[in-house]
Amino acid sequence: MSPPDLNRHDTFPKLLRHNASKRGNRPAIREKSLGIWQTYTWAEQAVEVRALACGFANLGLKRGDHISVIGDNRPRLYWSMAAAQALGAIPVPVYQDSVADELQFILEHASVKIVVAENQEQVDKVLSIKDRLPDLLTIVYCDPRGLREYTEAFLHHYDGVLAEGRDYDKVHDKFFDEQVEAGGGSDHAIMCYTSGTTGQPKGVVLTYDNCVKIGAMAIEFDGLTERDDVLAYLPMAWVGDNLLSYGQSHIAGFCMACPESSETLLMDLRELGPTYFFAPPRIFETMLTSVMIRMEDAGSFKKWLFHTFMEHAKKVGAKLLDGEPVGFGDRIKYRIGEACIYGPLKNMLGLTRMRVGYTAGEAIGPEIFVFFRALGMNLKQAYGQTEASVFVTLQPDGEVHSDSVGKAAPSVELKIEDNGEVMYRSPGVFLEYYKNPEATASTKTADGWVHTGDAGFIDDAGHLHIIDRAKDVGKLVNGDLFAPKYLENKLKFFPNVREAVALGDGRDFAAIMINIDADAMGNWAERQNIAYASYQELSALPEVYELMAAHLAEMNALLAAEPQMAASQIRRFLVLPKMLEADDGEMTRTQKVRRSAVSTKYRPLIEGLYDGSSSVYLEIEVTFEDGRRDVVKGDVPIWDVTAVSPAIAQAAE
């Protein structure tokens, strides 16, 4: 079926109407309820959204008002967004795990009139801050469990709102269609709050033009049709879920499915077998780890079979995917592998039908990326931002690399500022930060270019490489570029490295502090017959240092081959005696290292790295989960690593 005329159907409510008339019997959304997948067609969805919109109008929701949805991915929450949009109101989805204070900031800042909450947990959270929210009129809840005793007059059950909406629709039978017709492409479609690692979150206002144009662009790029299936499991508050699941299903007419719960995700994935799958690297990592652990327990013949064919897949799988020439024998062998290993494995992971998969958000380890591509899955990387309506760059089929994030997406312009910051301009560029003109002005230039805040470079083939957050990028004393995250990520691809903190800004050379992974290293130590009593003891063992030194030497060799990074090869390193923890203020709750906190707390170690000492005595306070405190003290050894000269690296290639 040809794509809808997006000039005529320029908003999601209009697209919903279009889908209901063109493909009314096709599935629009699925939900696993009481163990069985329930399907709602586009026609049913349109009826539901109509009644709900009238119900919201009955509750006093007007054009331009904000409405918030809080909860896991549920059809009723998606319908609430659609119903609000039909009235010209703007949905503001909120992260379901945000605490009351975070919630209060957003609901207050956006002057939210109605909150649609999934269940008792979310209702309780909103009730606890209700007094401080003068604009909030109504709370609508979807799941009545545990809410029977609640008597507040402003609390409404979803079913009740729906029933009153139907009555309202009977009396005002032209109302809904007029409201849908009154909407246009330049209206605000949705507002997503960015997580805000610095300062308060900012409300990013996206228009229908933004969402629809970028959504349609990505649909065309990957050839999505109404026959595709997606699993909507990433937080609704994240712009990606909005655009990829909700938005693109409206444009292409495909079906999105809501998992039963976050814990059943991998099972639901297997049952559903989506054709278009979007996941952060963490999900793929979990899948790979579980496969590897189960293979460890398998019999020796099965193990041999698995390893033999995986070796072969790594050799030719990606080439076959990219349509490169592969010998006849290799093709036959790959077919055999498909029958006995790759096929069953993909089936077990629920990825048999996957045509297009994207990973974004963080750097993905090359071995994870290679593993999935070797199995014949078209896994690609993308780079995007809320401010861009998700997509900035995409990897075209046949040009997929693990170290770049792809080429500028169609209709997106890309450039690198003199200071190395990546900038873009596209139809998806956000309208403004809500009630924050200063932030808007400092992020978006007058002619529409947006500062990403990320440093990167574009290679000769036109692929964008992201190095680090621009503000973290520094320079060594001799003026060479120093990008800590780039170095840390490279090292973190080794499974026994949990976390790393690179140093070097304003210094003579780059050094690194390492957190080893307790499980992986513990396992390793057991196999090597190395005894240890605590994490601290394990982390100071010379055997562990030798292993880390080997990793760093390997990494230095890779860095030496990259002209921009050759100077920041690691010269000295140490292994931290304790894990970096959010409870100690060393990490954010989203597990990102707080550089400033770490550099103050571990000052003696950092000095030791640069004054040539071979060991430093450290005393540091730790906080346990239950609030108790203790002091970790002891000597931390510091080792040297030899750098590889770039000339040698090139000669070796």
Added chain:
Amino acid sequence: MAENLLTVENITLRFGGVKALTDVSFDILKGEIRAIIGPNGAGKSSMLNCINGFYHPQEGRITYKGQTRKQMRPYEAASQGIARTFQNIALFRGMSVLDNVMTGRVLKMKSSLLEQAFYFGRARSEEISHRSKVEEVIDFLEINAIRKTPVGRLPYGLQKRVELARALAAEPELLLLDEPMAGMNVEEKEDMSRFILNVNAEFGTTIALIEHDMGVVMDLSDRVVVLNYGEKLADGTPDVVRSNQAVIDAYLGASH
């Protein structure tokens, strides 16, 4: 005033020369959460075993739903709407969670052994209706993610929850919980408390529970009966019981 669901009058239970219960009387009202507390060996589990017909007290009467009974077998109690969980988990460890919870429906199945064995006739339609009830319970107790997992592979706290699910699948009027929170951490206890309160509120199930965690008991229960060495020490609302001197002595170990 709510009506009496169960009345226990002057129960005495002896094992040979040992008196497990001596002249214990109390009642359970329809729709309440009733806690039975007491130090180790006070006779709490014996009391529950008397109620569901596992033990037969030598003296005294038990009246359930207006009917006084002298002797009753556990399956008769079960078919009259009494379900229970056990202090030491009693599940089929090799079976999946779903199958374990399904066993809670056994007494409601009407098809013959033959029909069930070959899965035809009534067995087929029955299986579907029972399964849908079981799925409701699974959803209610939030154990969807472990539906197909063998019980033996689950952590202790979840096994307890599965046991509760099996008891709930029987759609009981009176639910007996023997130490539902023993060995759980704080978070698991909070979850379990929430489920117990929800069961009581949503299904109107009357609940009698034995519990050692006093915080939980005081928060959850409407009324508390205290046993000590097989005798009733106190009976009343949590506040009354908490301030009772005899109870304080029993728990703090006053001289006898």
